[in-house]
Amino acid sequence: MPRSRGRRKKPGKTHQIRRSAGPVFQLLPVPTNRDMFRERMSQAAEAHVARLPKMFAAFQQLFRDHDPAGLIASVAYYGLQRGIREDGSTTPISSKLEQHHVELLQAVLLTLPYEEWPAAPSLPRAIDRVFNELPELSLAFLAQRIVAGKEIDDIQTRTIAALQERIRLHTHAVRNWGYFGDVVSITREIYSPLDTAFLAHHGFAASDVIELARAMVAEIERRSNAWFSALRPVANAKTIPEMLQRYYAGFPDLAGSAEGLAERIPKEARREQVLAMLMGHADLRHPENATFDATSLAALTGLDAGRVEKTLRAIALRPGSLAGQKLEFLFLANPVWLAPLIDLGGSFLAPMPQIVMSHIHAILRRLADEAGALEPLDTARNAYLERRMVEALSAALPMASVRSSVTWSFNGQRFETDAIAQTDKLLLIAEAKANHLTPQGLRGAPDRVKRHVRDMVVEPSLQSARLEAIVRQAQAGSSDALATLAEAGINEPGQIERIIRLSVSLDDLSVLASAEQELRDAGWVPADHELAPMMNIADLLAVADILDRPVVFLHYLAERGPFQRAFELFGDELDFLGLYLQTGFNLGGVPQDMRLVPSGMSEAIDRYYDARDAGKLISKPRPRLSTYFLSILDTLALRQPSGWTLIGMHLLNAADQDEQARLARMLERARKKVRRKTTGMEDGAVVSLKPPLERKASVAFYIHDHADRAALKQSVEEVASKELDAVAECVVFARHIDRWDEPYQIAAIAKALS
Known part of the structure; x- marks a missing residue:
């Protein structure tokens, strides 16, 4: 179709958008004087290592003075439980402890035989002490590795040692290799083929381990929610008598009465003091909430009680079973990772049953090895x-x-x-x-x-x-x-x-x-x-x-x-x-x-x-892409011209969210100038995105009012040729000022001749 006014238009002036937005992540500078930094790290590590035996003995003594089951169950509840809000965000009760800390605490607990467990209850001050000191114990184990590597002088050997330590630390600290629902479904699919071999050797199926772990996690969450729901009205009560009434209403199995307890509280006691007393008393329920037996789990899962008993015992350690273990071993290969439950004889303490799924691959590999089923496991x-x-x-x-x-x-x-x-x-x-x-x-x-x-x-x-x-x-x-x-x-x-x-x-x-x-x-x-x-x-x-x-x-x-x-x-x-x-x-x-x-x-x-x-539906997180960029991607996917995947990837390489917003404004300004035939814009305007990395292509937007597609194609080729003067590859989108609802009319990709 011939052009109006009888002449072909040439692309107009080019406007460029350059990057200016800052990072949203954390940047840590590499030490300029690595030797000095390493020496200071070594000195600090040696100080921590010197304290390690004393700290370890102190935690053992803490378990001799306070009920170990109550202490670890309370620490696990306050340290690891998370609430889920309607928007999906979590509300940690405490941010001081992570799962690997409590796993280390459980290993210390298992160094004490059951006969040495005291009858004395765990008290709030003991729980606070664990929160304050347990991270230091974990850090002291890490310091051992830093000290061990101090004498390495060879650069390659030092690099290897540093990499090895990085792997160890990752294995020690990282627990969630997937979201819980995904982990359960993935492991069910992987390990169900081993059920027959497990049943023949162990008397339980590989799937039973997964199902019991899922059930214990769900049940301890239910128990914890019930405990919290019983205490919430107590904390919200305005007066001490009302607080006591609500406490007895929340825990109807309590002996005595609210009135009888009120008579034993000093007249001068403040509301906050009574609340702390009731909270400390309620904490005594944590070990019960974290304890399971074969009969109750059989009812929850529909599994045979005998199989449940065998399964639990296969992934549990008896108190005292880690007595005499080297301290370093508890850090680098904690036996709790392969046997996360505590066998109390007729019941099993599981203060954090989620660790079964955290370490499920290693646990089932050990059990498969015992059953002579490593080959089918790998298959x-x-x-x-x-x-x-x-x-x-x-x-x-x-x-x-x-x-x-x-x-x-x-x-x-x-x-x-x-x-x-x-x-x-x-x-x-x-x-x-x-x-x-x-x-x-x-x-x-x-x-x-x-x-x-x-x-x-x-x-x-x-x-x-x-x-x-x-x-x-x-x-x-x-x-x-x-x-x-x-x-x-x-x-x-x-x-x-x-x-x-x-x-x-x-x-x-x-x-x-x-x-x-x-x-x-x-x-x-x-x-x-x-x-x-x-x-x-x-x-x-x-x-x-x-x-x-x-x-x-x-x-x-x-x-x-x-x-x-x-x-x-x-x-x-x-x-x-x-x-x-x-x-x-x-x-x-x-x-x-x-x-x-x-x-x-x-x-x-x-x-x-x-x-x-948790059964809540919230919006899926999305890439920060502008409406215009999304419309281009969707149109490319619909039309699928040759090279459309590359064009889309180049577009995504070209601009972050802030630059996309500035691009939209510049495109609007260019549209107005082309419509007004502003000097230099009579033949269209070009807005160009130039990523700072040389390996990335430039992306140009040609704003025009062409009525003839052949002439438009020639203009796009001229835009591409001009772009290739500065880059090795470019993408050009042509956009008509009167068809602005369309993301583009032509999308072209071009490379410079080698």
């Missing part, structure tokens, strides 16, 4: 992981061709790739690794830890890189590579412009996957190899669920590798996901000589899944 883990990974990728990428267990040959060798997803100009290569972390491997010599890292992290990454290299060889014209890709079912390799690699595990290996530079410094990763990002299956499911637009999901996976190589990271996968929701990994302005600590960035994600597990 079940592998089968589950590969199947679930493929299902997750298929659900996240419904437009892609996803294939599993792809076999191929090259140079006379046979290989297998666990999953391949191909769509548009993009290829995703995913490897599943169901190997398990072992305490022996993590505590052992560097060579043993290196073998762990090689088998679980490096090997799957090398495998996916091997197939990527063959794709590149095929693109360069290798007939052997082309034959291999044909065998693997990879179509039109010449059209593939982006390859994403991913490794997926069952165990939580985030501390390894995010330490790429340390692994390279230690010589555990080849110097020329880029490590594929690795996440466990629970995290992959969460990422796919939260990032439910295919291009956003692909963008996250594509940027995870550069992200972990750009910074010294301290965090886990869902912290990284939380950071992505806020920034899209658009962190070009952050100095790379800083330690990036996104710990806590998963708060919104935690809130969503915690609410789900």
Whole structure:
């Protein structure tokens, strides 16, 4: 169609948006004088180590002076219980303790034989003392490791030791490898194939361990809620007599009466003093709330009481069973991790039954070993992981061709790739690794830890890189590579412009996957190899669920590798996901000589899944994307032009939320100027986004009033040509001033000639 006024318009002036928004995460500077920093750390560690025997003995004495069951049950309640608000946020009673602290406290308790347990109740002052001193005991164990590494002078040996310590600390402190509901469903699927072998040897099924853990968690939550509900009216009472009446109403099994108790309270007592007295008295119920027996659990689960008894006893330790254990062993491989319950004879104390699921892989591996079922266990883990990974990728990428267990040959060798997803100009290569972390491997010599890292992290990454290299060889014209890709079912390799690699595990290996530079410094990763990002299956499911637009999901996976190589990271996968929701990994302005600590960035994600597990429905956390960006992504997904996944990923690379807001304002101003034929804007205007990182493409928006598509196409080509004067790749969106409700009329991607 001919242009009006008989001439072709040329693109007008270009306006650029430059990055200015600051980070929302924590940055820790790397010490400038590492030797001085290390010396000060060593001195502080030595002081802590000197106090360790005394602190340990003090905690043992505390259990000799106060009822151990009451003490640990109260500490677990006040330290670990969380309330769920309607918005899904949690309300911790105390923020001083974490689960690993209370696990250490339970190990100390188990060094005392039952005969040494006193009849004296646990008192509030004893509970307060535990809250104040237990973190110091845990820190003293950590200090032992710092002191042990003080004499290491060789740089590589020191790097290896530091990496080994990082792995140990992660294993010691990190507990939740998935959200509770996901952990239960995942482990049920994995381990139910072992039920027959477990029944034959143990007299209970592998599924019984999972079901009893789920039931105990639900029951202790119910009991705790009932306890709290009984006390809430007491705390809200205006007068002491009303307080006493409500206390007896809340706990009808109490002996005596409110009136009788009132006569024993001094006349001068204040309301706050009486409330503290009643709270201390109510605390005596915590050990009962945390105690279970086979009969009651059989009623809750529908399992046979005899099987329940055998199951509980198989995952419990008797008091005194840890007497004589080396203190370091309690820190590095706490026996409580494999046997989380306390066997009291006719009943079982479970102050924190959730730890069964925290350590379920290790617990069931030990039981499988005893049953001679390690081979079927490994088969079940592998089968589950590969199947679930493929299902997750298929659900996240419904437009892609996803294939599993792809076999191929090259140079006379046979290989297998666990999953391949191909769509548009993009290829995703995913490897599943169901190997398990072992305490022996993590505590052992560097060579043993290196073998762990090689088998679980490096090997799957090398495998996916091997197939990527063959794709590149095929693109360069290798007939052997082309034959291999044909065998693997990879179509039109010449059209593939982006390859994403991913490794997926069952165990939580985030501390390894995010330490790429340390692994390279230690010589555990080849110097020329880029490590594929690795996440466990629970995290992959969460990422796919939260990032439910295919291009956003692909963008996250594509940027995870550069992200972990750009910074010294301290965090886990869902912290990284939380950071992505806020920034899209658009962190070009952050100095790379800083330690990036996104710990806590998963708060919104935690809130969503915690609410789900509590039966509450709240809004899913979303990436901070403008309405306009979302409309572009949705239109690309609907039309799916050639290169649409790459165009969408370049768009996501171009701007964070603040820049997107500024872009919207600039586009509106450009629209008005084009409409008014402002000088220099007669032929349209260009608004350009230029990310600070050279590897990222620029994104330009051409605002116009073309009526002829052929002329518009030529103008877009001219915009792209101008953009390529400064960058290697660009994306251009053309947007008509009178069709503003459409996100774009043309979306084009262009590369500079090599």
